[in-house]
Amino acid sequence: MSGAFDDAIAAVVPTDARAAAEAAAHHDRLTKPRGALGRLEPLGGQLAAIAGVSPPPLPSPVAVAVFAGDHGVLAQGVTPWPAEVTAQMVANFCAGGAAVNVLAAPVSAPVTVVDVGVASDLDDHPALLRRKVRRGTGDIAVEPAMTADEARAALDVGAEVAASLVAAGARCLVTGDMGIGNTTPSAALIAALCGHVPADVTGRGTGIDDETLGRKVSAVERAIARASRAGDLDDPVRALASLGGLEIAALAGFIAGGAAARVPVVVDGVIALAAAVVAHAVNPDVTAYLVAGHRSTEPGAAAALAHLGLVPLLDLGLRLGEGTGALLAVPLVQAAARVLADMATFDSAGVTEKG
Amino acid sequence: MSGAFDDAIAAVVPTDARAAAEAAAHHDRLTKPRGALGRLEPLGGQLAAIAGVSPPPLPSPVAVAVFAGDHGVLAQGVTPWPAEVTAQMVANFCAGGAAVNVLAAPVSAPVTVVDVGVASDLDDHPALLRRKVRRGTGDIAVEPAMTADEARAALDVGAEVAASLVAAGARCLVTGDMGIGNTTPSAALIAALCGHVPADVTGRGTGIDDETLGRKVSAVERAIARASRAGDLDDPVRALASLGGLEIAALAGFIAGGAAARVPVVVDGVIALAAAVVAHAVNPDVTAYLVAGHRSTEPGAAAALAHLGLVPLLDLGLRLGEGTGALLAVPLVQAAARVLADMATFDSAGVTEKG
Numbered sequence: 001m002s003g004a005f006d007d008a009i010a011a012v013v014p015t016d017a018r019a020a021a022e023a024a025a026h027h028d029r030l031t032k033p034r035g036a037l038g039r040l041e042p043l044g045g046q047l048a049a050i051a052g053v054s055p056p057p058l059p060s061p062v063a064v065a066v067f068a069g070d071h072g073v074l075a076q077g078v079t080p081w082p083a084e085v086t087a088q089m090v091a092n093f094c095a096g097g098a099a100v101n102v103l104a105a106p107v108s109a110p111v112t113v114v115d116v117g118v119a120s121d122l123d124d125h126p127a128l129l130r131r132k133v134r135r136g137t138g139d140i141a142v143e144p145a146m147t148a149d150e151a152r153a154a155l156d157v158g159a160e161v162a163a164s165l166v167a168a169g170a171r172c173l174v175t176g177d178m179g180i181g182n183t184t185p186s187a188a189l190i191a192a193l194c195g196h197v198p199a200d201v202t203g204r205g206t207g208i209d210d211e212t213l214g215r216k217v218s219a220v221e222r223a224i225a226r227a228s229r230a231g232d233l234d235d236p237v238r239a240l241a242s243l244g245g246l247e248i249a250a251l252a253g254f255i256a257g258g259a260a261a262r263v264p265v266v267v268d269g270v271i272a273l274a275a276a277v278v279a280h281a282v283n284p285d286v287t288a289y290l291v292a293g294h295r296s297t298e299p300g301a302a303a304a305l306a307h308l309g310l311v312p313l314l315d316l317g318l319r320l321g322e323g324t325g326a327l328l329a330v331p332l333v334q335a336a337a338r339v340l341a342d343m344a345t346f347d348s349a350g351v352t353e354k355g
Numbered sequence: 356m357s358g359a360f361d362d363a364i365a366a367v368v369p370t371d372a373r374a375a376a377e378a379a380a381h382h383d384r385l386t387k388p389r390g391a392l393g394r395l396e397p398l399g400g401q402l403a404a405i406a407g408v409s410p411p412p413l414p415s416p417v418a419v420a421v422f423a424g425d426h427g428v429l430a431q432g433v434t435p436w437p438a439e440v441t442a443q444m445v446a447n448f449c450a451g452g453a454a455v456n457v458l459a460a461p462v463s464a465p466v467t468v469v470d471v472g473v474a475s476d477l478d479d480h481p482a483l484l485r486r487k488v489r490r491g492t493g494d495i496a497v498e499p500a501m502t503a504d505e506a507r508a509a510l511d512v513g514a515e516v517a518a519s520l521v522a523a524g525a526r527c528l529v530t531g532d533m534g535i536g537n538t539t540p541s542a543a544l545i546a547a548l549c550g551h552v553p554a555d556v557t558g559r560g561t562g563i564d565d566e567t568l569g570r571k572v573s574a575v576e577r578a579i580a581r582a583s584r585a586g587d588l589d590d591p592v593r594a595l596a597s598l599g600g601l602e603i604a605a606l607a608g609f610i611a612g613g614a615a616a617r618v619p620v621v622v623d624g625v626i627a628l629a630a631a632v633v634a635h636a637v638n639p640d641v642t643a644y645l646v647a648g649h650r651s652t653e654p655g656a657a658a659a660l661a662h663l664g665l666v667p668l669l670d671l672g673l674r675l676g677e678g679t680g681a682l683l684a685v686p687l688v689q690a691a692a693r694v695l696a697d698m699a700t701f702d703s704a705g706v707t708e709k710g
Contacts, residue, residue: 031447032454033436033561037679038652038672080709081388088706092386097699099387103690105697206388297393315670316687317393324392331686332671335458342460344452351443354435354562 004163005155005253008260009279015049015288022054023047029345033354039313043291043336050264050289055340059172059264059333062109063165064323065254066093066100066176067158069117069246070136072145074181076219079208081180083136087120089178093322094125100176100322107330109174112165116157117179117246131157133246140185140223144232144242146249151241154249161250162257162265173258173265174293174330175272176323179247183298186274188220188243190300192233193277194307198224201300203270206319236281244278251275256282259289266333268326269296269318273304280308291333294318294325359518360510360608363615364634370404370643377409378402384700388709394668398646398691405619405644410695414527414619414688417464418520419678420609421448421455421531422513424472424601425491427500429536431574434563436535438491442475444533448677449480455531455677462685464529467520471512472534472601486512488601495540495578499587499597501604506596509604516605517612517620528613528620529648529685530627531678534602538653541629543575543598545655547588548632549662553579556655558625561674591636599633606630611637614644621688623681624651624673628659635663646688649673649680 002010023045028034035041047056068090074083092098093113104111114129115122119136122128133153137145146154162173183205191198198220204213223243227233232242240249252275258265259279267276267290279286287308294314295301305312313329346353357365378400383389390396402411423445429438447453448468459466469484470477474491477483488508492500501509517528538560546553553575559568578598582588587597595604607630613620614634622631622645634641642663649669650656660667668684701708 030454031444031452032675036561036673036675037454038674040671040673082707082710085707088704089386092699092704092706095699095704097386097697097704099385099392099694099698102693102697106686106689106693206391313671314687316395316668318391318395319393320387320391328687328690331461332669332683334461335683338457338461339454342452342457343454344447344450349443349447349450349452351447352437352440355437 003152003156004159005256008159008256009283011260012283012285014285016052017049019052019054020045020049023340026054026340030343031346031349031351037339040336040339044340047264047337050262056337057171058337061170062107062172062174062330063170064104064109064174064176064327065112065114065161066178066323067114067116067247067250068178070119071179071181071185071245072137072139073141073184073219075139076141076215077212078184078216078219079181079205083119083180086178086180087118087122090118090122094127098322099320099324103324103327107327114161114250116154116250137245140188140243141219145185145244146241148238148241151237151249154246155253158250158253159257162254163261166261166263171263173263174323174326175251175254175267177247177251177271177321179245182245182247182271184216184219185243185245185248186270187300188223189239189274190277190304191220192224192239192243193281194303196303201303203298203300236278240278248275252278255279256286259286264291264333265289266291266293266326266329268293268323269321270298270301271321273301276308277304293329296325358507358511359514360611363514363611364638366615367638367640369640371407372404374407374409375400375404378695381409381695385698386701386704386706392694395691395694399695402619402692405617411692412526413692416525417462417527417529417685418525419459419464419529419531419682420467420469420516421533421678422469422471422602422605423533425474426534426536426540426600427492427494428496428539428574430494431496431570432567433539433571433574434536434560438474438535441533441535442473442477445470445473445477449482453677454675454679458679458682462682469516469605471509471605492600495543495598496574500540500599501596503593503596506592506604509601510608513605513608514612517609518616521616521618526618528618529678529681530606530609530622532602532606532626532676534600537600537602537626539571539574540598540600540603541625542655543578544629545632545659546575547579547594547598548591548636549658551658556658558653558655591633595633603630607633610634611641614641619646619688620644621646621648621681621684623648623678624676625653625656626676628656631663632659648684651680
């Protein structure tokens with residue numbers, strides 16, 4: 001029996017090149033020099049291609065989902081932050097005090113927090129979806145992060161959350177994540193699936209010293225060597241189970257679910273990009289539904305963006321995660337739709353074109 | 356008798372370094388790794404310094420003013436667009452169909468259109484301020500753009516518009532411009548005041564071919580040679596009168612007026628930056644009130660940004676003007692204030708700091 005992730009992947013269709021061409025032609029009729037709106041013009045074309053119509057509908061309402069999980073690789077000393085911060089930050093998201101809440105507010109995006117793999121028990125809260133697949137991952141330096149069945153379950157959680165947010169009216173999805181240590185499995189997945197050596201794509205995450213970085217690179221190297229020996233790198237979902245995280249798996253499902261529902265998915269930093277690399281490996285058509293919100297300072301983000309052929313909208317030196325960089329980009333995505341829908345044409349405004 | 360511009364320049368005080376330091380200290384207490392919000396953190400500090408208090412107030416309501424003028428240098432064949440497009444676009448702004456209107460709407464910014472130097476007569480419109488100083492400039496390749504008195508009058512118009520928008524409640528000003536040919540005087544001012552050769556800072560504006568670019572560079576070279584011979588480059592307001600445009604002068608006044616009122620001024624592309632260079636030359640304290648919205652593709656913009664020490668928030672390949680790039684950056688400016696005002700601290704949220 002197939003699950004929500006498989007169904008989503010099967011439902012993804014290529015985006016509509018004809019609608020994109022219509023958007024480009026319409027841009028040339030609007031009261032501005034051709035191409036003068038820079039990146040907003042192809043972005044408007046992408047939104048038209050996603051929706052299958054030009055001008056595209058406004059990508060609104062917006063919904064952000066923050067998937068949370070813990071990581072056994074903390075045993076390797078890859079971060080100075082204690083694991084309990086994951087659960088504490090989940091409580092902060094639910095209480096509305098985190099950066100993701102503050103940046104979701106101006107785009108009127110409700111924040112859905114999803115426990116897909118936090119190590120501890122969490123209290124009930126109206127903003128919290130309890131979808132725990134397991135209590136944190138195994139230590140990827142020495143063992144698989146999770147079983148294939150657990151990876152499938154987490155992928156399904158993400159796909160189901162995307163479908164349910166779209167069913168509730170969302171027309172733009174934003175990826176969010178929380179998991180102390182989760183830049184380590186992200187680096188491992190990006191190294192393995194994009195063909196990089198670990199040292200090139202393993203970064204300082206939220207801020208670590210040289211010694212910690214050395215332990216982190218070593219953990220990624222051992223994880224990839226172990227996964228390779230086990231034959232886990234021949235299949236993207238096996239690689240995800242071997243090297244990933246529960247929130248990363250859920251994000252891959254969320255991305256596939258958004259693409260299946262034909263809504264733009266604005267992806268955040270290196271965690272979401274690792275998930276996007278997994279989804280892309282399963283079905284490359286998914287990627288045309290993605291908008292890269294920003295360029296994180298994490299080197300794995302740049303590698304994943306290049307692998308996926310995505311150019312981020314913002315480059316502000318962010319390295320927070322939670323969905324913050326993607327939320328900051330949402331007004332730009334909406335602006336790209338607005339100019340196509342609302343600007344006057346040379347004809348309608350009686351403006352003379354250049355000689 | 357001094358005018359509104361002189362009064363504004365005299366009223367500008369250095370921004371408050373202590374408030375900026377308080378904002379930086381507060382950032383380190385918020386529930387995120389230190390520095391993880393990248394550029395938003397010093398931007399929040401700048402907003403605190405401008406307002407003199409941390410956390411800074413939300414830069415809202417927003418108001419954008421689009422200053423319009425025509426340019427005698429069109430006689431040199433510097434653009435394929437006919438001069439009448441300036442007036443046609445003013446009508447488009449008033450009717451709400453231009454890019455600036457579409458991008459002002461989501462930040463709830465009223466668009467004030469100011470005729471400070473359009474060559475033709477314009478019809479009355481509630482959105483149009485009629486402050487025409489003269490009907491277009493002289494051809495700067497062969498004669499001064501305007502007299503010193505006319506430059507003063509246009510500077511005063513800009514300062515008065517800024518003061519009046521702030522008096523009406525605006526807490527964030529956005530620069531806008533319209534004037535067929537106005538990248539030519541902007542390049543001349545930037546070359547003259549930032550010490551560049553014309554060919555390095557003269558670009559393709561809204562899109563011109565090599566032959567037109569050659570004529571444009573030549574026009575800028577002749578303008579600067581003429582101004583230099585006349586001794587016009589020893590004083591920024593004389594340089595403005597000799598090389599500038601009426602809307603550029605008004606923008607310099609607008610920038611000074613915003614700084615005098617202690618509100619952030621989000622500057623758009625090369626036209627606004629040329630005006631900022633003039634205002635900076637008159638009083639360098641003005642510049643601390645400026646936020647560079649974006650990096651225009653025009654080479655003069657990069658030169659002016661470097662001269663002013665400003666790093667733009669966006670780099671989206673825009674080359675439209677009107678205030679569009681600045682308006683797109685407004686949500687980022689507001690986000691910088693929101694995180695300081697609204698995020699929980701480690702203490703308040705019960706989140707453990709890193710070890």
